[in-house]
Amino acid sequence: AQSVTQLGSHVSVSEGALVLLRCNYSSSVPPYLFWYVQYPNQGLQLLLKYTSAATLVKGINGFEAEFKKSETSFHLTKPSAHMSDAAEYFCAVRSYNQGGKLIFGQGTELSVKP
């Protein structure tokens, strides 16, 4: 079965500091992986996705993620946090059954301190 684990339900960084949100996956087949962001009172917006074309994936708003098969990880990073990055972030893996649903991690809430 496929699954996703996000380490840390809350992460707090200072403005301008590195953002690192951790995601580990479990999959018996090559995975398709996604990061979504949810701003308050809004739906989920795609940040980036890994579809096996390149291990380093660049997304919107300066975020990127690196797929590491040996570590079964897909951590999300941003070199310099901005106040507007405060949101909840979800890592997800595409399921090979149930209609291609996305299986989500528990979410990580990112706070950015001035």
Added chain:
Amino acid sequence: DADVTQTPRNRITKTGKRIMLECSQTKGHDRMYWYRQDPGLGLRLIYYSFDVKDINKGEISDGYSVSRQAQAKFSLSLESAIPNQTALYFCATSTGVSNGELFFGEGSRLTVL
């Protein structure tokens, strides 16, 4: 206008009432999904549909039913709401391409008293 629209955005109801959440999309996608979001649990799939005649249960379908009225419309019903169905509900669509993402509506916040 949003590509995936959910109504209502907020609803407060009482235990035992019937509730319908509606979703419509202009993306032309065949696949539609209903998810439920609870704090600390992420999003969990309730139902999904490949087309009007193909509806399937997700991992937490008990207490819910759905209707796919047209390619663009997918409704979620709670026949007799209970307090532990208080949650944020999301509708999503996709093309069905294996590496494709899901596109989400803005959510419907339901409170059952």
